[in-house]
Amino acid sequence: MIMRAQKKHAPATDRNREPILAVLKDCLPEHGTILEIASGSGQHAIYFVDHMPGHYWLPSDPDLASRDSISAWWWDVQLKNILPPLNINTLENFWPVEKVELPLPVTAMVCINMIHISPWESAVGLMKGAARVLPEDGILYLYGPYKIDGEHTAPSNELFDLSLQSQNPDWGVRDLNDISSLAGENGLSLVKTVPMPANNLSVILRKS
Numbered sequence: 582m583i584m585r586a587q588k589k590h591a592p593a594t595d596r597n598r599e600p601i602l603a604v605l606k607d608c609l610p611e612h613g614t615i616l617e618i619a620s621g622s623g624q625h626a627i628y629f630v631d632h633m634p635g636h637y638w639l640p641s642d643p644d645l646a647s648r649d650s651i652s653a654w655w656w657d658v659q660l661k662n663i664l665p666p667l668n669i670n671t672l673e674n675f676w677p678v679e680k681v682e683l684p685l686p687v688t689a690m691v692c693i694n695m696i697h698i699s700p701w702e703s704a705v706g707l708m709k710g711a712a713r714v715l716p717e718d719g720i721l722y723l724y725g726p727y728k729i730d731g732e733h734t735a736p737s738n739e740l741f742d743l744s745l746q747s748q749n750p751d752w753g754v755r756d757l758n759d760i761s762s763l764a765g766e767n768g769l770s771l772v773k774t775v776p777m778p779a780n781n782l783s784v785i786l787r788k789s
């Protein structure tokens with residue numbers, strides 16, 4: 582008997598996917614493969630690529646159950662421009678995407694809600710990987726809550742930060758200045774930020 586993999590459901594994706602898509606359509610290069618880091622359930626991948634038929638979408642996650650979920654969601658839509666999920670852990674110095682053949686080169690990377698729900702080293706690895714994988718002018722899109730100049734932008738973000746740190750002391754809402762400095766150390770610069778619903782931020786970086 583063939584067992585179909587379990588789909589994960591992340592309710593927040595239903596709320597944030599539309600506003601994120603609007604920003605992606607505005608900031609992503611017109612063509613190419615979009616490498617998504619930390620795809621989680623895969624719901625974003627399925628939704629975004631359905632609205633961006635000119636792109637290939639390459640999801641990834643280090644968690645096997647998440648990669649199975651991405652494949653399970655893919656099964657429903659069977660879109661040709663979603664590529665099979667890769668096992669990418671930003672903590673690693675070499676990512677499988679660096680050796681696979683793709684229908685179009687990677688022109689952008691998208692990473693939603695990972696940086697605060699993993700240790701700071703994951704963000705360091707993300708930027709190092711972006712420096713290796715992105716072409717000149719390639720875009721790195723980040724989404725999540727951020728502190729600005731050391732301050733939370735809303736009481737709800739402060740509570741969220743405390744709850745993250747109680748789950749894991751290495752997790753927590755990051756400061757935009759730290760992200761911007763880290764990006765600079767890796768040859769990326771901040772293009773702009775876009776305020777998003779529920780006190781989140783879209784952060785758009787470009788490799789120079």
Ligand SMILES: C[S@@+](CC[C@H](N)C(=O)[O-])C[C@H]1O[C@@H](n2cnc3c(N)ncnc32)[C@H](O)[C@@H]1O
Pocket residue numbers: 591594618619620621622625642643644647669670671672692693694695698699703
């Ligand atoms: C809160 S989920 C977000 C999933 C999805 N992007 C979303 O918005 O629904 C965080 C994801 O980050 C992944 N993750 C954690 N550390 C990572 C790392 N070092 N490299 C890549 N992914 C990582 C986890 O496996 C998990 O799927």
